[in-house]
Amino acid sequence: MTDDVRDAAFYGRRKGKALRAGQADLIAGLLPTLALPLDRPAPEALADLFPHVPAEIRLEIGFGGGEHLVHRAGESPDVGFVGVEPFVNGMAKALAAVRARDLANVRVSDADAVKVLDWLPAASLDRVVLLYPDPWPKKRHFKRRFVGPDNLDRFARVLKPGGAFHFASDIDSYVDWTLFHVRRHPAFRWTATRPDDWRAPWAGWPGTRYEAKALREGRRGNYLSFERA
Template identity: 55%
Template sequence: MIEEQIATAFFGRRKGKTLSPTQQNLIQDLLPALCLNPTKPIDDIHTVFDHNPSEIWMEVGFGGGEHMVRQAQNNPHVGMIGCEPFINGVVKALAAMSEASIGTIRLYDEDAAHILDWLPDASLDRFFLLYPDPWHKKRHWKRRFVSHKNLGRIIRVLKPGGIFRFASDIDTYIDWTLDHVASHASLQEECSDPSDRLDAWSDWQRTRYEEKAFREGRKPQYLSFVRK
C-alpha cells in the first residue's frame, strides 16, 4: 500500500532559499517530533496529538503557515494537520509554532496524498485548500491538486457534515474546482448565491499570498462544500 502512495505524482519544488543555521536547527530539533509517519498504520488519528482534540482539521499547502497557526491559536480544541512539501514554508511554520508555543499541530513535508490515503475514514472535520498552485498553462492543469482522485480522497476522510474550504484568486482554477466538485454527489456547495463566494469566511485568517492578490487587483473567491 505505502509503495503505491509514494509513487503518487508530485509536482513542485522542495527547497528554495538556503536555510540559515537557525532554520536548520528548527528542522533538526522540532520537525521529527511533529512529523507524521504514514508508513505506520493508524486506527484513530486523535492519538497523534497530546491534547485529545475534539475536532481534526487539515490544511494542504499551508505556505508559510499563517492561516494554520492562527487557526490553531484561535481553536485550541482542534488538532491540526498541515501538509507542505516546500521546506522553506515548513521552516516558517515551525518558527511561528515555536514562538507561539503551539503544540496542537502535526506536519507532513511530502505529498499530501500520502496522508489522505493513510487517514482512517471519516476522520476530518475540516479540510483547507487555500490558494493552491494554479498551474496556469493549460497543459499543466492535470497537475492541479483538485482532481477527481483527490476529491475522492477528501470525501473519504471527511466526516458527514465536514467542510471542505477552497480559496483562490484564479478564475480558471475556481471554475475547474466547481466543475470537478459537481461530479461528486457527496459534496454540496454551502452557498446558494454565487455572489456569496466573494465574502471571506467569518473566521478567515488572511495570508500573505492573498494580500498580494489584492494588491495586484485580483478578487479571491471562497468556496465551501459540505460532505453529505
C-alpha cells in the first residue's frame, strides 16, 4: 500500500454552530476517555480497547450524529464499535447518546479516517461501514471521494478474510463510482445477486438523518455489500 498524498481532506468543515455548554463538556471530558490512542502504537489485539472481548469489531467512517453507530452498539453489546467523525458537532451529539445509553462497546476518533485506518492492526476488523459520505459531486473534487484504490487497499489490509465493506448513498454517480472501483479491486467481491440486494437496507437498519433528507428530496438510497476475499 502506498501513502495517500492529497491536498485536501475527504471531509468538509470540522465545526458548525457553537457547542452548548453540555456538548463542550462531553468533548472535553468523555471524548478523551473513548478516543483511540493514535499517539501510540495500536494494541496487537484490538479487543484490548474494550472492557470485554468483543465477538467482532466494526468500524464506521463518518458517523454524522451517531444515529446508526449508537443504534447498532445498543442492539449488539457483544460487538465492539469504532466510529470516526471529524465534525465536532456530530461527535458531541454521538457522545451524548453514548452516555445516555451507557454504552461500553463504543470507541471513537475525531481524526481523519485515513490516519485511523493506517493505525489499525492488519486483519483486525470484521466490518467497515461508510454511510452516505460526502459525494463531492463536482468532477474536480472526485479525488476527495473516500472510495478509491488507495483507501480500498486500506480496507483490504484491516479487514479479516470474509469481512464486509458496507456502503450506502443516494447519489447515483457515487454509487456507480463505488461499484467501478470496488469491483476492480482484487480483494473484494460484490455480494449482490438480485436488485433488492442493493435497494433494501441491511437487517435492523435504523436509518440516518442524511437518508431521511434524501427521501424528503425524492432520492432513494442504495446499499452495497462487498466481501473481503
